[in-house]
Amino acid sequence: MQDLINQPDSQLQPINIAEDKNRTNIRSVTASLVAISAVSALLSSCKKDEEVLFELNNLELYPSAADKTKLKSNQQFVSILYTNLFQSAIPGSDVFELDALFKSIGDQDVAKEVLISNFFNQQGVNLPATEEMNADIDVFINEAYKRFFVREPNVAELTWVKNFIQNNPYMTPELVFFSFALANEYQYY
């Protein structure tokens, strides 16, 4: 460029105006095409966000307790128990520590009772109020069976447990959950 500027006027070559016009036209068309493509791409990519709904899969209930034949490991037991009580996942390190603690105690029933007692002494346990339980005991029992045993109670079970709760004034949702968590059926899946 500087060379061109420095050149004396007598040495400047004449510009081919027609060729330049052609080049300019080609450049304009190309630029237009690019712009159109870009706009088209932009328009096509801008889609309205689909409404996404996050939900849990429907829990498949056992038809009866007869299908439960596998014993939970310590780790499975504490993980599932924690989720059943707190409705959230237990930290992985806690599972490992509790597994070791369970191995250090010979009577596993004692270990489980102590653990459950500790859980109920913590904040965050998802527990219905006693008034809520008493307001509709049938619903409470059904929900308890589903939560812990992943099945519905049969008529005999529902009747017995309902009578038991009604006849034991000290029975609270906490004690009902305690019983379910300690029950033999809860140790199986």
Added chain:
Amino acid sequence: MKRREFIKKTALTAAASAIAPYILPSGRLFGSSGSRSAEHVVLVMFAGGVRHQESVGMRYLDDAQIAQPYPGNIMYNMLTGDAPTLKIVYGTGQGGINPIPTLNSFVGNSLQAQGTLFPEMRSLSAGHFGGLNSIIQGADVGSQGLKQRPLNPTIFEYLRRHGGYKATDVWFVGNGIDGSVPLLNYSGNPDYGIKYGANFLAPNITFNEQGFDHLGNAKIYHPENELTPMYKLKAFLDNSFAQYGSALDALGNTPEEKQEIKTFMKLMYEKVQNGSVNLPPVADNGDLYTVGFASEVLEYFQPAFMCVNLNAVDVCHSNFTGYVQALHRADHAVGHLWNKIQNTPAMAGNTTIICIPECGRNDEPNSILDQNDWLSYDHSDDNAYRIWSLMAGPNVPVNTIAGGTISNPLGKVSDAMMTVADILGIKNEVQAAGFVEGGTQSLFNLL
């Protein structure tokens, strides 16, 4: 019913009641056939592989290390003999130069002086798990797996089934949860098993920081108003489930016993928090902590039988200095335990203690040097079968050394279990069960 008939039937019923066997709480029909020579027995599995030379041999470094002619007794609470005077590395302080002082009650009065030493016995296994099994089963079953419950019944089950002891009368306190130790509290034998098992704790795990975080803040429930209905509902749920055949066997603690154990655990968490666990004067390794908690079990439950497992000496695979330090501390631990027994009113003068390693260690070292350039020892050769046993308590001869030589040992490791059975009156039943090693007998029969 006519009067004569009534009287006749009443008389027959009374006669039948007099001769019929009575049902013990454990479910067994007959009481034990033998008499008890003590009300309590504490069996210390002085385990981890204890080389004869550094223990009963009192050779300290003399046999074990090249150009280290320094003999001596580093187990002076248990054994009678002079301590080393040079090259002391087994104590406390920098380099272990400060030997742990003899516990007061053992000064001039070692456990050996109070009881009987069997200086040359034979183990059935040169390995740890096989050795531990041979102590509690009274046999070393060749097919015993390493991650498997004992194949044959253990002394815990014999006591509960044949002696009628309840679960909280029979305890096993382990040094940890490694090495399949938690599997030892009952066997897989179908005629015995979990319902006759011992209560087990590995206190170094149960009562550590994580134990406190997860289990140390249990809610207290009213026994009648809350726990009773809770257990009733659980019983109903269990009965409903039982029809499908997947019942869970349990250790056999009654609800009252479970409550006692939970209360004990809560007490221990409190004691750990306020630093009041009955630890030995020196408590700087796992064995010493294990024995501290074991002494708490003794005080709280006063069990008929408690077995304690120590094994810190197993560091000898790679560190001889650590081994003699652990051996010195294991001796300190046993002394502390015996002191606790003698200071517990229900157990003082009424308890027999038996200490026995599960196996020894090799005659020749491996090539691993420790910080003092001392060689280490594994356990696989014939020297690893050389063990000993020490016993003290009621009816145990005082200041006695039983016979036995290297070539002609007196007693085998399985005798420890039979001795416990003998003391607590079930020796005949154990022998009749037919699972113990041939030739096994009570140590009392060897005297």
